[in-house]
Amino acid sequence: MAPRHRVKLPAISRLLIGWYRRGHRDLPWRRASDPYPVWVSEIMLQQTRAQTVVPYFERFIGRFPTVEALAAAPEEEVLALWSGLGYYSRARNLLRAARLIRAAGAFPADYEGLRALPGVGGYTAAAVASIAFGLPHAVLDGNVLRVVARVRNDAAEIASSRTRERFHAVVREWLDPLDAGTFNQALMELGATVCLPRHPSCPACPLESLCAARAAGTAASLPVKRPKTPPVRIEGALLVIRKGRRVLLIREDRGPARMPGFWGLPTPEDLPAARLGAGLGAFGHSITHRRYTLRVVAATIGHRREAAPFRWFDPGHPDAIPLSTTARKALKLAGVE
Numbered sequence: 001m002a003p004r005h006r007v008k009l010p011a012i013s014r015l016l017i018g019w020y021r022r023g024h025r026d027l028p029w030r031r032a033s034d035p036y037p038v039w040v041s042e043i044m045l046q047q048t049r050a051q052t053v054v055p056y057f058e059r060f061i062g063r064f065p066t067v068e069a070l071a072a073a074p075e076e077e078v079l080a081l082w083s084g085l086g087y088y089s090r091a092r093n094l095l096r097a098a099r100l101i102r103a104a105g106a107f108p109a110d111y112e113g114l115r116a117l118p119g120v121g122g123y124t125a126a127a128v129a130s131i132a133f134g135l136p137h138a139v140l141d142g143n144v145l146r147v148v149a150r151v152r153n154d155a156a157e158i159a160s161s162r163t164r165e166r167f168h169a170v171v172r173e174w175l176d177p178l179d180a181g182t183f184n185q186a187l188m189e190l191g192a193t194v195c196l197p198r199h200p201s202c203p204a205c206p207l208e209s210l211c212a213a214r215a216a217g218t219a220a221s222l223p224v225k226r227p228k229t230p231p232v233r234i235e236g237a238l239l240v241i242r243k244g245r246r247v248l249l250i251r252e253d254r255g256p257a258r259m260p261g262f263w264g265l266p267t268p269e270d271l272p273a274a275r276l277g278a279g280l281g282a283f284g285h286s287i288t289h290r291r292y293t294l295r296v297v298a299a300t301i302g303h304r305r306e307a308a309p310f311r312w313f314d315p316g317h318p319d320a321i322p323l324s325t326t327a328r329k330a331l332k333l334a335g336v337e
Contacts (some may be wrong), residue, residue, distance in 0.1 A: 012151070012207060012210060013174050015210070016187060016206060016207070017179060017182050017183055019186065020186030024189050028041075028054060028058055028061075029041035035128060036067045037057075038128050040057065042124045042127050043090050043120075044090070046090060046124065048086065050192065060082075063081060067102065070098040071102040076321065076322060078094070080319050080320065080322040083322045086325060088261070088262065090119055093117075093118040093119025096119075097117040097120070100117065111126065111135060114128050123139055123141050125137070134179075134180060135180060136175060137180065138168065138171040138174075138184065139184045139188065142191075143191025144167075144171060144191060145164070145167055146197065147191050149167070149222040149224070150213040150218075150219050151207055151210060151213070152170065153211075153218060153222070154223075155222065155223075157226055158223045158225060190205070199220075202214050202219060230289075231289050233290075233293070234290055234292050235293045237296075237297050238294055238330045239268065239274055239298075239299040240265065240296060240298050241266070247313050247315060247331065247336060248313075249310065249312070249323075249327065251308070251311075263311065263313065263321050263323055263324065264323070264324035265326070265330050265331075266310070271299070271301060273302070274299045274301050275300045276298075276299050278297070278298050279298075280333060280335075281296050282333075283329050285326050285329065292326075294329075296333050298334070
């Protein structure tokens with residue numbers, strides 16, 4: 001086979017890949033070449049920091065080491081392992097995609113096949129295609145947009161589709177087509193660890209000498225983002241009702257903050273006959289633009305047996321069912337372990 005001749009790369013590619021190879025975070029999914037763990041990690045990393053993802057990824061892969069094992073799992077078990085990671089549609093899409101892959105008999109090995117999987121957008125398809133299969137697809141996420149805006153000193157508003165298309169074209173120009181996976185990971189690593197949103201570490205950046213925003217003194221003001229929608233503030237209460245070691249839960253498939261498939265603590269509206277006792281504290285919880293302040297209240301109910309949608313739960317077996325994030329926070333605040 002004739003050797004592949006490397007095209008002359010932009011200085012940005014050479015600097016980024018060299019910097020990445022000299023040292024980067026040791027993340028468990030970077031030790032794998034199989035597309036399955038790469039795909040799982042990229043789904044988990046959607047809107048979630050790497051440090052948060054690591055223990056979830058390790059538990060998930062430990063329980064479902066192959067796409068076939070995941071495809072055979074009941075949804076409730078998948079959600080239980082995902083519990084606390086948030087954005088739970090990701091877990092459901094992961095399970096749906098695993099079953100489609102099992103039915104197809106093989107993991108999709110090109111961008112279009114990956115993009116067709118439930119829950120896989122352009123960024124995730126490009127990341128998996130480049131990292132797992134070495135295909136020359138450039139990634140574009142928030143970290144990458146920030147790097148491009150600063151290197152080019154471009155004050156265009158990054159939520160604009162035209163800006164994103166233009167920035168994506170820039171990244172494709174930078175891309176090393178023969179080492180796309182390393183280039184993409186280097187670019188994402190730079191945005192996650194050096195080219196930070198509020199306090200960029202410009203002296204530690206391998207692109208400092210090529211960064212137009214660094215030269216102009218505008219790095220901290222870029223990228224330009226659309227003003228955020230003011231948050232909607234909501235107050236509520238969660239009831240901790242105990243029977244021995246067990247705690248009463250309710251299926252979280254009703255109401256504005258409910259999550260189908262999960263279990264949470266009931267509210268006073270769920271159990272209007274409950275007798276309220278001492279307050280146990282309060283905590284905040286955010287879902288997109290909604291900001292909840294939730295009081296945690298001890299309560300009791302009569303001796304009648306609670307049926308659906310209620311269930312008694314033993315906190316000694318936290319992975320037995322998918323428990324909502326608000327329930328986990330409330331039980332911890334109440335000292336129920």
